[in-house]
Amino acid sequence: MDKSRTRRALLDGALDLLRDRSLDNLGIREVTRAAGVAPAAFYRHFQRIDDLGLVLVEEAFVTLRELMNEARAGAADTDDIINNSVTVLVAHVRSHQDHYRFIAREQFSPITSVKLAIRREIKLFATELSTDLARLPVTSTWPAPDLVMLADLIVGLMVDTAKRLIDVLEEAPEREPEVVRETERRLRYLSFGATAWHPR
Amino acid sequence: MDKSRTRRALLDGALDLLRDRSLDNLGIREVTRAAGVAPAAFYRHFQRIDDLGLVLVEEAFVTLRELMNEARAGAADTDDIINNSVTVLVAHVRSHQDHYRFIAREQFSPITSVKLAIRREIKLFATELSTDLARLPVTSTWPAPDLVMLADLIVGLMVDTAKRLIDVLEEAPEREPEVVRETERRLRYLSFGATAWHPR
DNA sequence: CCATACTGTGAACAGTTGTTCACTCGTACT
DNA sequence: AGTACGAGTGAACAACTGTTCACAGTATGG
Incomplete structure (x- = not known):
């Protein structure tokens, strides 16, 4: 029907x-x-199971873009951006667990079409993030490649965090705050790094 | 027989x-x-396929420890350490492609015993790395948690690099130097970050 | 030298898989 | 009102799966 x-x-x-x-x-x-x-x-x-997978990839990254928009909403000083971003990420992973687990796992999928789609989307995501970074005072003078590099590092951290969160949520939910604090520290480390970095 | x-x-x-x-x-x-x-x-x-997997995990991390020892061998100033580490990593991934691909992929394996084993080994690996970091001038005064954090970031970068290398090696080998340079830059970024970081 | 232990065999089991097929409807359009 | 389309069906196919079993052969130790 x-x-x-x-x-x-x-x-x-x-x-x-x-x-x-x-x-x-x-x-x-x-x-x-x-x-x-x-x-x-x-x-x-x-036609084949791969096509189903590709649709799921697409869906997952639609929700990731939602995440981006939500995170952009409340933007104050650097510290607030970090805390806010992590909070939003956590909430998002929590409410879209299945999609996040899927992309984390299939990032290295033997099904090449799916693997490539995920990698392409992540790359795109990092590019978008890098244009956001260009608006921050610390990094506004950086050339594009350096911005992309930092964005890649941050995205890598996010993926890693998502993975940890999923595990923690279904194994020891009480340890969630710990993961949150850890992530904030790492993110802060990355942003402090920006002040010492000499781009070329 | x-x-x-x-x-x-x-x-x-x-x-x-x-x-x-x-x-x-x-x-x-x-x-x-x-x-x-x-x-x-x-x-x-x-008994089951899981046990086979666990043996492969063990094997893979034995080679990872080899890597560590090789990398420790030629230690000069920070820049040399970075370049040397990356070179060794590349050579190692190249000669143990199958094992690296395996751990990268099964890091999120639905087979929990294997997934947990990999995570445990990576954690251990990061701990070892952090004791190495404690010997460097920049980070010698840091408290343990901060060292572990930096080590985790570095290990994360290594895993990511291994993944990229495997893909590049079997899809477009001529782009290998590009990956190497990218990795060196990121590693340098992380190490520069150490100079700006205020541990607590 | 014989007996025991144990690695590898090949057949058998019931169960599941992907894919195709002709088919029955219900829906939407002319 | 009638027809053409196409989503969902259930049966059928051969091929494969994990696991067990009694057995054969060989190495080891008394």
């Missing part, structure tokens, strides 16, 4: 299974079963 | 398959086939 309806059911079912399975090992029959649909129905929406 | 002989064959066969498969999706039959051995033989050496 409603095409988009079962499509969503397939995506959600897949995302649910991907909680403790890798995309590489995700069976078409499993997904359709989780979606409450006949196996053959899968092919009305995707 | 020779027990350790087939055991190695199984490990090597697995490592070979893991080039474009995730551990989660690695079949026992596949492994025995790659090792040229009957399926049932697998159970003489490992």
